[in-house]
Amino acid sequence: MYTNHRNAAHAYANVGLETGVVAASPHQLIVMLYEGAELAVRMAIRHMNEGNIAKKSAAISKASSIILEGLLAALDPKQGGEIAQRLAALYGYMNQRLMLAHVNNQAAPLEEVLGLLRELRGAWQQIAPTGQAALEPSRHAFAA
Numbered sequence: 001m002y003t004n005h006r007n008a009a010h011a012y013a014n015v016g017l018e019t020g021v022v023a024a025s026p027h028q029l030i031v032m033l034y035e036g037a038e039l040a041v042r043m044a045i046r047h048m049n050e051g052n053i054a055k056k057s058a059a060i061s062k063a064s065s066i067i068l069e070g071l072l073a074a075l076d077p078k079q080g081g082e083i084a085q086r087l088a089a090l091y092g093y094m095n096q097r098l099m100l101a102h103v104n105n106q107a108a109p110l111e112e113v114l115g116l117l118r119e120l121r122g123a124w125q126q127i128a129p130t131g132q133a134a135l136e137p138s139r140h141a142f143a144a
Contacts, residue, residue, distance in 0.1 A: 027128055030074065034121035037066040041098075041114045045107055053105075060102045063113070067091050067098075090116065 044059035072091040075084045094113045101109035 027124075030071070030124055031121060033066055033070040033074070034117055034124065037063050037071070038114060038117045038121065040066060041110050041117065044098075044101070045110050045114070048101075048105060048107055048110070056105075057102065060098050060110075064095050064098050067094055090120075 040059050040063035044056050044063060047053075047056035047059055068091065072088060075088055075091075077084045077088075080087070094116055097109040097113050100106065101113075
């Protein structure tokens with residue numbers, strides 16, 4: 001019985017997440033990617049502190065995937081120019097720090113990446129267009 005309730009709750013959460021993604025503007029999707037990467041890094045730190053290597057590994061992999069397959073892949077070098085190039089370099093750096101943290105089992109690089117993600121998310125939230133749709137960038141760097 002417990003498994004059915006857990007499965008139902010998981011399915012409900014997935015529907016809620018999917019609905020949020022479908023309803024989100026491109027700008028909001030980038031914020032969601034930053035939030036997801038932050039959560040994964042926080043979980044990696046937690047699992048590292050608890051000595052759970054398997055879960056730490058999974059959390060670091062998730063953060064790396066969000067950064068490389070979400071944020072980096074969403075960059076538009078033509079539209080974003082130098083800003084997109086700098087973000088691409090920063091995302092690459094963050095991924096290197098994640099891998100260093102993973103290999104050496106160190107929290108400091110994870111804390112650094114977490115700080116960078118928070119700063120970028122905050123900046124991205126500050127440039128949110130008024131009325132969202134009118135000035136919405138179609139890609140992650142940068143029409144704003």
